[in-house]
Amino acid sequence: MKNSREPKNTPFEINGITVQPGTRAKVELPLAQLYTQTPLNVPIHVIHGRKPGPVFMVSAAIHGDELNGVEIIRRLLRHSALKNLSGTVLAVPVVNVFGFIHKSRYLPDRRDLNRCFPGSETGSLGARMAWQFKTQVLDRVSYAVDLHTGAIHRDNLPQIRANLSNEDTGAMANAFGVPVVINSVLGEGTLREVAEAQGIPVITYEAGEALRFDESCIRAGVKGVLNVMHHLGMTGSRRTKAPREPYIARSSSWVRAERDGVFLSLVALGAWIKSGDLIGRISSPFGGDDVDIISPASGILVGRNNLPLVNEGEALYHIARFEEVSEVAESLEVFTSDIEDGPTQSGQLPIV
Template sequence: MNSRRALRLGGKRIGPGERKRVELPVARITTGDWLALSVEVLHGIEPGPTLWLTGAIHGDEIDGIEIIRRTLARLDAEALSGTVIAVPVVNLFGFVSESRYLPDRRDLNRSFPGSATGSLASRLARMLMDEVVARGDWGVDFHCGSDNRENLPQVRANLDDEETRRIARAFGAPVTIHGKAPDGALRKAALEAECRALVYEAGEAGRFTESAIVRGQDGVGRMLRTLGMVEGEEQPSPDTVESRRTRWVRAARSGICRIGVALGERVRTGQPVGEITDPFGDGGETLAARCDGIVIGRRVNPLVYQGEAVVHVAQVEA
């Protein structure tokens, strides 16, 4: 005899042990047709935490979509303890136009918690908060390097909270960065709604980075086991390096930049990490790391303007 209650979402009833796809209408597009948020819910037979997974809040950051797809393919609602709510594509508008933003150029990840009467971004944010995020005990929001940058797989979380730190370590990204999320970010709004959340940043916008996808999928798998939602041998997590501060190396001049460090490489303060010259190779300016740490992001387009962020370093004591 099962006493767990059904979950209701978007007018649908998802009983214990069921997996269902739910469409949440967001807004009409200019053709007059409706765009709807597609949500997949796996409601386990046994009680447990509710975990949401969100991808493409920035519409061109698509690695998370693949991580969520592979995670869902492995899960069985009947064997699950708790509930998984997956929204692989949150920013539908940006996704179809392969853009980070919404049609009005707003950044969805600066629009949370949103409002039912605000801008399109604000309304979409509000709907996700009410229908998905606020139901969660935990969430993972997936992002990629944007604007011609690639990221080493990294988790961002509030490491001052012991339970969040435990789960972030179980996730086991190469680097785990402490921080309060910026105003308007989903992670911040989730915390304010009493839902613990991680951000997983990896790879590059506009493409699949297989290593970033695999690392993310494995991380979610370990998170599910550590939270007791999925049975199975607890796999030891790979070591993660914790950092409480990150610093950018910025271009000292405009020109053509050759970066001399790889993602994941350790650097020391003052160490050269690249050089910028004119097209003939003249006027070279060396770029130097500003702290001891690990390279967590780098620019992939060699053409830079003065002041542009080129290499991102997570500060770690040597």
């Protein structure tokens, strides 16, 4: 009886396809072509709830070599929480299809698609793809999570980057449920900047390394996206406990290589580092003196270079500073063991 009084959702239309309430569809958005003139479509999964609610986008691989988000979305689509949905999920596993098939961050013209927004109909390849994506997908959306990893050979501790001056964005960053949040107003041309400018709150999840899967980063990502959907009132009661409040970094900075050589790291991601600590060495492969890397700052290691061959000036460590650094370190420990001991999400076998 109660159900008959619940408001019903109306059909959702995208790219000429009508998706009925309580159904799913895979829509192929024709964003580009190969020079063989084979269409290079961007598949968008539309999960349209029976009940009305927000239109929520989760996107990955706007940098084509950042793969954790692709697996996060694959697991999300199989998750039982999506069966009784209020509102609409637009899940885009691979935004930069060109980069994805070339295992590259960039487009074939070496542009970064995440610097091409809002784009234009008559601009470069990137501008045209960005414009299509913006007008056909992003403009329809009320909230979004964009999934990223570190660049090639760079590993990121799971973290949220968000413009916290927007209250709704800040609330999504809190809801995601990873311990570290970095307040960042992104540079020109990013999807996040353009969306925020038109009033769509977007958070970025950064976790792991390009061209690699990381099981913990993936699990935390699936959980985080579900936490945000729960916060937006799109899913029913939560089976797991509510996440702890995250810690917002006061600032963050990179430690760079002072000379060329072989880089040996002595600290792991998530480590609590104090100013003056020995955190690494640069040695020569042909003998000679080692150079110690002394941390210039206290904080938590949120990003690290994983390639031992470095040139002077190269970014080695990303350290985030916090008011309450010991609490962050403790929260990270709890978070890491919860994630590692917790479910893989959607009953998947863990990637090891």
